[in-house]
Each structure stands twice: as C-alpha cells, then as structure tokens.
Amino acid sequence: xxxxxxxxxxxxxxxxxxxxxxxxxxxxxxxxxxxxxxxxxxxxxxxxxxxxxxxxxxxxxxxxxxxxxxxxxxxxxxxxxxxxxxxxxxxxxxxxxxxxxxxxxxxxxxxxxxxxxxxxxxxxxxxxxxxxxxxxxxxxxxxxxxxxxxxxxxxxxxxxxxxxxxxxxxxxxxxxxxxxxxxxxxxxxxxxxxxxxxxxxxxxxxxxxxxxxxxxxxxxxxxxxxxxxxxxxxxxxxxxxxxxxxxxxxxxxxxxxxxxxxxxxxxxxxxxxxxxxxxxxxxxxxxxxxxxxxxxxxxxxxxxxxxxxxxxx
Amino acid sequence: xxxxxxxxxxxxxxxxxxxxxxxxxxxxxxxxxxxxxxxxxxxxxxxxxxxxxxxxxxxxxxxxxxxxxxxxxxxxxxxxxxxxxxxxxxxxxxxxxxxxxxxxxxxxxxxxxxxxxxxxxxxxxxxxxxxxxxxxxxxxxxxxxxxxxxxxxxxxxxxxxxxxxxxxxxxxxxxxxxxxxxxxxxxxxxxxxxxxxxxxxxxxxxxxxxxxxxxxxxxxxxxxxxxxxxxxxxxxxxxxxxxxxxxxxxxxxxxxxxxxxxxxxxxxxxxxxxxxxxxxxxxxxxxxxxxxxxxxxxxxxxxxxxxxxxxxxxxxxxxxxxxxxxxxxxxxxxxxxxxxxxxxxxxxxxxxxxxxxxxxxxxxxxx
Numbered sequence: 001x002x003x004x005x006x007x008x009x010x011x012x013x014x015x016x017x018x019x020x021x022x023x024x025x026x027x028x029x030x031x032x033x034x035x036x037x038x039x040x041x042x043x044x045x046x047x048x049x050x051x052x053x054x055x056x057x058x059x060x061x062x063x064x065x066x067x068x069x070x071x072x073x074x075x076x077x078x079x080x081x082x083x084x085x086x087x088x089x090x091x092x093x094x095x096x097x098x099x100x101x102x103x104x105x106x107x108x109x110x111x112x113x114x115x116x117x118x119x120x121x122x123x124x125x126x127x128x129x130x131x132x133x134x135x136x137x138x139x140x141x142x143x144x145x146x147x148x149x150x151x152x153x154x155x156x157x158x159x160x161x162x163x164x165x166x167x168x169x170x171x172x173x174x175x176x177x178x179x180x181x182x183x184x185x186x187x188x189x190x191x192x193x194x195x196x197x198x199x200x201x202x203x204x205x206x207x208x209x210x211x212x213x214x215x216x217x218x219x220x221x222x223x224x225x226x227x228x229x230x231x232x233x234x235x236x237x238x239x240x241x242x243x244x245x246x247x248x249x250x251x252x253x254x255x256x257x258x259x260x261x262x263x264x265x266x267x268x269x270x271x272x273x274x275x276x277x278x279x280x281x282x283x284x285x286x287x288x289x290x291x292x293x294x295x296x297x298x299x300x301x302x303x304x305x306x307x308x309x310x311x312x313x
Numbered sequence: 314x315x316x317x318x319x320x321x322x323x324x325x326x327x328x329x330x331x332x333x334x335x336x337x338x339x340x341x342x343x344x345x346x347x348x349x350x351x352x353x354x355x356x357x358x359x360x361x362x363x364x365x366x367x368x369x370x371x372x373x374x375x376x377x378x379x380x381x382x383x384x385x386x387x388x389x390x391x392x393x394x395x396x397x398x399x400x401x402x403x404x405x406x407x408x409x410x411x412x413x414x415x416x417x418x419x420x421x422x423x424x425x426x427x428x429x430x431x432x433x434x435x436x437x438x439x440x441x442x443x444x445x446x447x448x449x450x451x452x453x454x455x456x457x458x459x460x461x462x463x464x465x466x467x468x469x470x471x472x473x474x475x476x477x478x479x480x481x482x483x484x485x486x487x488x489x490x491x492x493x494x495x496x497x498x499x500x501x502x503x504x505x506x507x508x509x510x511x512x513x514x515x516x517x518x519x520x521x522x523x524x525x526x527x528x529x530x531x532x533x534x535x536x537x538x539x540x541x542x543x544x545x546x547x548x549x550x551x552x553x554x555x556x557x558x559x560x561x562x563x564x565x566x567x568x569x570x571x572x573x574x575x576x577x578x579x580x581x582x583x584x585x586x587x588x589x590x591x592x593x594x595x596x597x598x599x600x601x602x603x604x605x606x607x608x609x610x611x612x613x614x615x616x617x618x619x620x621x622x623x624x625x626x627x628x629x630x631x632x633x634x635x636x637x638x639x640x641x642x643x644x645x646x647x648x649x650x651x652x653x654x655x656x657x658x659x660x661x662x663x664x665x666x667x668x669x670x671x672x673x674x675x676x677x678x679x680x
Contacts, residue, residue, distance in 0.1 A: 048479070150361045154656045155614035157621055159365075161640055162652040166369040169643065242488055246622055249490045250640040265491050269626055275498050282491030289486040297482060 046301075052294030055287055063108035070102035074259045082274045092276035094267055103259035104280050110260045111288060114175055115240040122179045122240075123233045126186025131225075133187065134194030135217050145191070148184035156181060157246055164252040171260070174253035178243045182236065189232055193225040231303050235296035238289040245285050261285045344671050355664045360414070362656045366649040367413050371406070373645060417653065423646035427638060432650035435635060440654070441525025442512060443624070443631030447616045449551040454558035454612060459605060461559075462566025467593060469571060477563060484560020490622040493553045497626055500549060507549045510628035513542050550627040554619045558612045562605065569604045573597045603673055610666035614659050 044050065062069060071090075072078070076098060083093040091100035133144040151159065160177040167173035194217070197203055206220045207213075245262030247253040249269075254260030261281040268278015397403050404412070416422075422432035465477040501509030512527050513519060520530035520539050528547070531540035573579060574597055582592045620633030621640075628634070632651055639647035 048482075146361075149358065150365060153358045153362055153660055154365075154652065155618045155659050157618040158636070158652050158655050161621065161636065162366065162369055162648055165640055165643060165645060165648045166372045168373075238486060242486075245488060246490065249488075249622060250637060252640055262488070262490075265488065265494065269490070269494050272494060272498055272626075273502060275495075278491065278494045282488055282494070285488045285491065286483075286486060289488070290483060293482045293486050297478075 046298045048294040049298035052291040052298070055291035056295070059108050059112060059288055059291070062105055063112050066105045066109055070099075070105045072099040072102045074098065074102040074106040075257045082271060082277070084274075085276050091280045092274070094264070094277050095271050095274075098257075100264075100276060100280055103264060104261070104284050106259040107261045107264065107281060107284060108288075110171070110254060110258065111241055111245060111285070114171070114244060115237050115288075118175050118179050118182070118244070119233050119237050119240050122182035122236070123186050123229060125179065126183035127190045127229060129183070130187035130190030131194050131217055131221070134191035135198065135213060135221070141191070144187060148187050151181060151184045154181075157243060160243060160247060161250065161252065164247050169252045169255060171248075171254045171258065174244060174247040177247065177252075178240060181243070182240065185236070186229060186232065190225060190229060193228060194221055197221045197224060227303055231296065231300050234299050235293065238292035238296065241285060241289050241292070347671055348668060351664055351667050355660050358660050359657055362653055362660075363414050363417050364410065366653050367410050370645060370649055422650035422653070425639070425647040425650075426644045427642050427647070432646050435647065436632070436650055436654050439630060439632045439635050440658075442629060443617070443620050443633055444658075445512075445526045445528065446547065446550055446554065446620060446624070446629060446631060447613065449547045450554040450616050450619075451558065451609065451613055453551055454555040454562050454616075455605075455609075457555070458559040458562030459566050459602075462563040463570055463593065463598065463601075465563065465567040466570035466574065467589075474567075477567075481560040481563040481567075484556050484558075484563070486560075487556050488622075489553065489557060489619045490626065492556055493550070493623045493626040496549055496553050508542075508546050509549065512546050512630065513539065514546075517542055550623055550629050553627075554616055554623055557615055557619060561612060561615065562608065565608050566601065566605055570597055570601045573600050603670070606666060606670055606673065610659075610663040613662045617655050617659060 077096045079089065079093045079097045079099065081093060081095055081097045083089055085092040089099050089101065091104060094100055094103070129144045133141040154162075160174075160181045163177035163180055164174045167176065198221075203216055203220055206216045211219070244253060245260070245265070248260045248262030249266045251263075251266065254263050256263070261284050264281035265278045265285075268274075268281070271277050420433040422436070424430070425432045425435055428435055461477055461480070465474045465481075468474050497509055500507045508514065517539060520527055520536045520543075521534045523530050523533055527543035528540060531537070531543055570593075574593075579592060579596055582596045583589075587596075617632075620629075620631060621636045622633070623629070624631050624633030625637040632655060635647065636651045636655075638644070639651065
C-alpha cells in the first residue's frame with residue numbers, strides 16, 4: 001500500500017519512462033498535456049483504482065487480523081481430509097485435513113509482505129545501480145548494464161528457478177531469486193531518467209555551485225526521478241506475487257507446512273478432482289494481483305505523461 | 314516477463330536500437346551491419362548465460378560429485394576421481410568454467426538424476442513439444458489479442474474499451490498454474506469436451522518423426538486423424554498459456570494503435586473523407602503491426618516461462634514439465650540445462666524478431 005500510495009504526489013515534470021515508443025519512429029506528436037492533480041483523471045475517481053485500493057485494504061486487514069479471522073488453526077491436521085465446502089468448512093479441507101479457509105487467510109501474511117519487501121529491495125538495488133550507471137557512465141555503466149542484459153536474456157521464471165534451486169528450496173531464497181530477476185528493470189529506467197536529467201539546467205547549475213556528483217545525484221536528480229520509478233514498482237508488485245507464488249508452486253518457495261497460496265494450488269493440482277483445494281488459494285492470488293494491477297495501471301495513466309496524453313482525433 | 318511488467322510496453326531484452334538510430338541508417342549494407350552486430354551481441358549473451366549457470370552451480374551447497382553421480386557411485390573412490398577429472402573439478406575455478414563451456418558446446422550438460430540419462434538427450438526429446446505448444450499459443454494470442462487491442466483503441470474510453478481493459482488486466486493477473494488447473498478440471502474432467510493431457514491419446518502412436526512437431530509431422534505424412542488429434546490436444550494447454558500473452562498484446566496493441574491514430578497523416582486520411590474502417594485497417598494497422606512485432610519476442614519469453622507452470626498439469630512432455638520435475642527433485646544438472654537452452658532459444662527468438670523488424674521496416678530496407 002505504501003508503495004502504491006507514494007506516487008500519488010509526483011514532482012512536476014516527470015520524464016517519461018524508457019518504453020519503446022511505437023509512434024516515435026514515425027515522428028510522434030509532442031509530449032504535452034500532463035494530467036494535473038484533482039483533474040478528471042485523479043486515481044480516486046477511477047473505478048478500477050478505487051476497487052483495487054479497497055481490495056488491497058481488505059487483504060491487508062486479513063493479513064493483520066488473520067489469527068482472529070481464521071476459524072481454525074491453519075496448520076492443524078484436525079479434520080477429515082478432502083471434505084467439500086460446508087458450513088463448518090466454508091472452503092473445505094485439504095489432503096491432510098486442514099481447513100482451507102484458515103490457510104487462505106493466513107496465506108495473506110506471506111504473499112503480501114514478501115511481495116512488498118522484494119519489490120522495495122529490487123527497486124532500491126536497481127535505482128542505486130541504475131543511478132550510478134547513468135550518472136558516472138564509463139565502466140560502471142558498462143558493468144551494470146551488461147549484468148542487466150544478462151538477466152533480461154532469461155525468460156522470467158527460468159532464471160528465478162535456477163537461482164532458487166541453486167540456493168536451496170526456501171522462501172527466503174525464492175525472495176532473493178525474484179529480487180535478482182527484478183532489479184534490472186529499475187536499473188534501466190533509473191539510468192535513462194538520470195541520463196535525461198544529467199544535461200538539465202538545474203543539474204548543471206548544481207554542479208557549478210560546487211556540489212559533488214553524488215550530492216547532485218541524491219539531492220537534485222533523485223526527487224525528480226521518483227515518480228516513474230514508483231509507478232513501475234506499483235505495477236511490479238502484482239508480478240512479484242505471481243513469481244513468488246509460482247516458485248512456491250514449483251516447490252522452491254515456501255516449504256510445508258507453511259500456508260502459502262502457490263504451494264496450496266500445487267496441493268490442489270495433486271488432488272485436481274477436489275476443486276476447492278486449489279480454487280480458493282488461486283482466487284486469493286488473482287484478487288491480490290488484479291488489485292495491484294488496477295492501481296498500478298491507473299497510476300501509470302495518471303502519472304505517465306505519454307500514455308495520459310489525450311489523443312485528439 | 315516477470316521482471317519487466319507486462320503492462321509496460323516491455324523493452325526487448327537485447328535492447329532494440331532506438332527508433333531514431335534506425336531511421337538514421339537506411340540501406341541494405343546498413344541492414345547487414347546491424348544484423349552482424351545483433352548476432353555478435355547474441356553470441357556474447359549466450360556465453361554470459363553459460364557463465365551464469367556455471368556460477369550458480371558453484372553456489373550450490375553440497376558436493377557436486379554426490380549431486381551428479383548419486384549416492385552409490387560417489388561411494389566408489391575410483392568413480393569419484395574419474396568424475397572429478399572428467400569435469401575438471403580438481404582444477405582452478407576459471408579453468409573449470411572453460412571446461413564447462415567446452416562441455417556445453419559439445420552438448421554435454423551432465424546426467425539427469427531423475428531420468429539417469431544425459432540431460433542433452435532429455436532436452437532434445439522435449440524441445441519440439443514445448444516449441445509446438447508455445448508457437449500454437451503465440452498464434453492464438455496474436456489472433457485474439459491484436460484485434461481486441463484495435464477494438465479497444467478505436468472505441469477508446471467507451472464501454473468496450475473499459476471492458477477490454479479489465480480483460481487484459483485479468484489476463485496478466487491470472488496465476489497461470491491456477492487457470493491451468495481450473496481449465497483442466499472444468500473442460501476435461503467435468504465436461505470432457507477437450508482432451509486433458511499429453512500430445513495424443515494414449516492409444517495413438519506418434520506420427521513418423523521428421524520435425525518432432527506432431528502436427529507438422531502428421532501433415533507431412535498425411536496422417537489426418539493424428540493431425541486432428543494433435544491439434545485438439547494443443548487447444549487446452551495452448552489457450553491457458555495464451556491468457557497472459559493475450560492480455561499483454563491487447564494492451565500493447567491498444568497503445569500503439571492510439572499512438573498512430575494521433576498522427577498527422579491519419580488526420581489527413583480522415584480529412585480527405587476516407588471511411589473510418591479504411592483509415593484504421595489500411596493506414597493505422599500496418600504501422601501498428603510493425604511495432605507489435607517488437608513485443609512478440611517478449612511474449613514468446615513469457616510463454617516459455619508459462620510452460621514451466623502449465624505443462625505439468627497437462628502432462629505435456631516438454632521442457633516445462635521437465636523443468637517442473639527437475640525443480641521438484643532438485644535435479645540441478647537438468648535445471649541448469651533447461652535454463653541455458655531456454656535462454657538461448659529466447660535469445661535466438663529475439664534475434665529473429667530484430668531481423669524481421671529490420672526486414673519489414675522500409676526505413677531500414679530502402680536507401
């Protein structure tokens with residue numbers, strides 16, 4: 001939530017991100033028409049964003065109050081196995097006789113905090129490396145960007161899978177794997193932002209006033225680059241949830257008996273004829289990811305001047 | 314692309330040249346030089362990938378000898394010594410890497426612990442199945458995603474656009490492994506409308522082997538019933554895999570069509586009284602399609618990722634199921650083999666996309 005909320009107050013004149021611009025080759029129109037705050041496009045007036053915020057708020061409450069909300073102990077193998085949903089067990093029971101509803105509720109305590117933590121970590125690492133690469137150029141730039149290229153050479157989960165497997169199956173290692181896979185997007189974005197800011201007058205003036213390179217980077221450039229980075233982070237949380245639960249589905253993330261949604265869907269795949277075992281944890285993942293994407297997508301529309309631009313026909 | 318968001322128009326991994334640069338150097342010779350540079354960069358990346366996979370195996374806690382030989386063989390000192398010597402484990406790490414690189418170049422990824430066969434043999438067997446599935450899925454996603462994206466752009470901000478926005482966001486938000494499970498349960502187990510697993514029914518024998526693509530092989534040898542069956546078996550896993558890429562392509566198509574709809578020449582086309590249908594189909598679609606090609610590589614990458622999570626549910630005997638089983642059993646040689654091969658395939662695909670882009674875009678072709 002904090003990640004998603006901060007970009008609501010962007011600095012003015014946020015440069016556009018490093019997205020391939022389909023129209024640019026054909027001579028795209030000028031980059032004008034930044035959406036202002038409180039305009040028709042305020043995220044609080046967008047039904048999707050509001051839905052997303054509400055869903056995320058509900059899941060946050062669930063994560064905080066899971067022990068009070070859950071009808072049973074999520075790890076207690078206290079019931080008949082694989083019971084269909086009923087009054088006593090709204091989401092049924094799983095293959096070792098645990099209450100699926102309680103486990104889904106407790107699962108929020110894994111997926112939400114870890115997703116936020118790893119996105120923040122990826123963002124910080126990527127921003128620092130990308131900032132240094134963009135500002136200092138030379139061999140720093142070359143090393144950081146070749147590393148990023150290397151990560152981008154792997155399709156998403158493949159590299160995460162190899163890293164998580166090499167480090168050993170553990171939730172902590174899965175988080176590390178996802179961070180390693182995620183930071184280069186931020187590094188590329190921040191690098192391009194810094195590159196475009198480096199020649200700006202306010203940066204040159206700062207240097208002329210005697211500020212060191214590092215000071216210029218942190219004091220002058222950082223605040224002006226924060227907006228797009230936060231938007232990317234907001235859009236990335238959903239992906240982080242998907243990747244992390246995917247690794248758990250593969251058995252490389254959360255280990256039993258931890259109540260984790262991806263691992264629960266894996267149990268559902270083992271007992272596919274008992275639909276409730278896999279359906280509900282998967283729905284939990286879907287709602288969380290969808291909510292983050294609703295919020296992130298709206299923020300991008302509002303904050304990214306290029307997509308926010310009205311195309312006047 | 315798990316790393317870069319699907320909602321962003323993703324940057325191709327091999328960082329495509331900036332449009333301005335592309336425009337600045339037209340002509341065939343330039344195209345040749347551009348291709349050579351791309352190929353060189355791709356080869357370098359491939360070497361980098363082997364380095365990553367080598368370093369990851371170095372990270373593994375535990376003895377690589379036990380991991381590769383298994384318990385029984387590693388109890389035999391002669392076998393251990395032979396193994397250490399064969400893989401150069403008695404030599405310094407940089408030399409070990411060179412040895413490893415040499416092995417990989419000879420197609421030697423070590424032995425799989427689950428299948429007790431060379432990983433390369435396993436990979437060769439599974440690659441065609443996955444490629445067939447992924448190609449089917451990308452065709453499906455283009456056929457569904459691109460027209461819907463055009464629709465969303467044309468009806469911008471109206472209810473069609475709003476609905477499609479939710480559709481595309483839902484597509485990229487679905488946990489693939491979960492939608493696979495639901496589709497399997499509903500369409501195969503409950504309704505029985507589609508075959509649920511494998512590339513053919515258990516009673517059928519695969520078509521005569523030529524390419525390893527069952528549909529193509531069946532077609533080549535005129536085995537029509539097998540062709541039908543193979544296509545039918547592709548539908549369920551293919552559609553499931555495509556959910557993510559449909560959402561991604563829909564969003565990207567919408568953005569690039571909108572971008573072009575705002576250009577002056579489109580305004581000119583409208584001003585001279587062309588019907589909207591002609592404007593969109595003839596003047597907007599072509600340039601939009603060219604830019605959509607640039608994301609096809611990224612889409613293919615996310616399909617390859619998806620196979621890891623989907624194939625096991627549909628018992629699809631491909632790389633994804635192999636990776637899944639390797640992950641479940643911590644079969645490291647197999648995992649590294651799959652990662653290297655998939656990454657190389659991904660690099661080749663992106664290279665092809667670059668080449669295709671260079672060939673299609675007249676600003677490169679014409680001088």
